[in-house]
Amino acid sequence: xxxxxxxxxxxxxxxxxxxxxxxxxxxxxxxxxxxxxxxxxxxxxxxxxxxxxxxxxxxxxxxxxxxxxxxxxxxxxxxxxxxxxxxxxxxxxxxxxxxxxxxxxxxxxxxxxxxxxxxxxxxxxxxxxxxxxxxxxxxxxxxxxxxxxxxxxxxxxxxxxxxxxxxxxxxxxxxxxxxxxxxxxxxxxxxxxxxxxxxxxxx
Amino acid sequence: xxxxxxxxxxxxxxxxxxxxxxxxxxxxxxxxxxxxxxxxxxxxxxxxxxxxxxxxxxxxxxxxxxxxxxxxxxxxxxxxxxxxxxxxxxxxxxxxxxxxxxxxxxxxxxxxxxxxxxxxxxxx
Numbered sequence: 202x203x204x205x206x207x208x209x210x211x212x213x214x215x216x217x218x219x220x221x222x223x224x225x226x227x228x229x230x231x232x233x234x235x236x237x238x239x240x241x242x243x244x245x246x247x248x249x250x251x252x253x254x255x256x257x258x259x260x261x262x263x264x265x266x267x268x269x270x271x272x273x274x275x276x277x278x279x280x281x282x283x284x285x286x287x288x289x290x291x292x293x294x295x296x297x298x299x300x301x302x303x304x305x306x307x308x309x310x311x312x313x314x315x316x317x318x319x320x321x322x323x324x325x326x327x328x329x330x331x332x333x334x335x336x337x338x339x340x341x342x343x344x345x346x347x348x349x350x351x352x353x354x355x356x357x358x359x360x361x362x363x364x365x366x367x368x369x370x371x372x373x374x375x376x377x378x379x380x381x382x383x384x385x386x387x388x389x390x391x392x393x394x395x396x397x398x399x400x401x402x403x404x
Numbered sequence: 405x406x407x408x409x410x411x412x413x414x415x416x417x418x419x420x421x422x423x424x425x426x427x428x429x430x431x432x433x434x435x436x437x438x439x440x441x442x443x444x445x446x447x448x449x450x451x452x453x454x455x456x457x458x459x460x461x462x463x464x465x466x467x468x469x470x471x472x473x474x475x476x477x478x479x480x481x482x483x484x485x486x487x488x489x490x491x492x493x494x495x496x497x498x499x500x501x502x503x504x505x506x507x508x509x510x511x512x513x514x515x516x517x518x519x520x521x522x523x524x525x526x527x528x
Contacts, residue, residue, distance in 0.1 A: 327473075327474040328474075329474050329486070329488070333486075334488065337416070337487070337488045338416065338488070340417075341415075341416035341417040341420075342417070342420075344417035345416075345417040345418075345419075345420035345421050345424075348417065348421045349420070349421060349424040350421075350424055350425050350428040351428075352428055352431070353424050353427065353428050355420065355424070356463075358420075362472060364472070377472040377473055377474050377488065378473065379471035379472075379473050379491060387469050387470070387471065388469070388470050388471065388472050388490070389467055389468065389469050389470065390416065390419065390420070390466075390467070390468045390470060390490065391465070391466065391467040391468075392420060392465075392466055393463060393464060393465050393466070394423070394424055394427050394463075394464040394466070395462075395463060395464075396431070396460065396461065396462065
């Protein structure tokens with residue numbers, strides 16, 4: 202079942218596995234995906250054929266003349282009896298989608314490993330004095346406030362600059378190098394835009 | 405260390421301005437669509453005081469996750485301008501797929517209901 206494979210993959214610490222193990226997991230997931238897709242497809246086609254035949258039989262039964270009251274009543278089946286089986290197929294297809302997502306996650310990790318391995322040797326990171334960073338950001342905010350289109354004003358602006366600190370020539374510096382950015386060192390720019398005239402809310 | 409002669413501010417400022425421009429355009433489109441819809445409300449309903457509310461963008465909160473970079477640009481003389489450039493976080497600049505979650509930007513829009521402008525209510 203694809204759901205078992207998805208559960209197993211979700212339990213694995215994928216981001217801590219080495220490349221060969223990741224490739225093995227990707228191959229196993231691809232194999233499961235292929236097999237389950239074929240099985241689900243076959244079952245769906247079989248059910249569709251059953252539904253088609255059942256529809257014809259129902260139509261034939263409904264076309265029969267009214268039996269004499271003494272005859273036993275023939276129960277006309279309903280297509281609804283197939284609903285649980287179609288529903289099971291839908292669940293299986295949804296699980297296959299989740300399995301495909303897990304495959305995508307493994308591929309992302311492998312791509313990250315490839316990029317890391319192919320990256321050229323790094324020189325020293327470019328650094329800038331913190332006061333220059335602050336001055337630059339302040340100037341950027343002032344320029345943005347002046348350049349905003351009519352009808353909007355710039356509210357509070359919060360700049361979160363993240364990077365390793367250092368010291369050079371008696372000044373505190375910060376290194377800004379996208380190639381070395383880790384998830385913890387992603388900077389952010391948070392701001393609000395407000396209409397120049399506010400409309401009072403009504404109940 | 406960067407020898408800052410003149411700091412370029414346009415890249416970070418333009419990120420704010422571009423978002424602001426998009427928001428202003430969206431707000432205008434929203435208002436126009438609502439005025440159009442208002443004019444289709446049957447007159448007897450308006451006469452009975454059933455005035456539809458109109459929604460307005462009251463507040464827009466933006467958080468852009470980005471990586472910062474020091475870049476230089478040659479000036480007309482022999483000098484160089486140093487600037488801080490911001491790039492939105494994307495898969496190509498990530499060290500791991502974990503960053504795709506932490507690097508997600510957000511845009512929160514608050515739409516508040518308000519009365520229709522007087523000119524619209526009076527058939528303007």
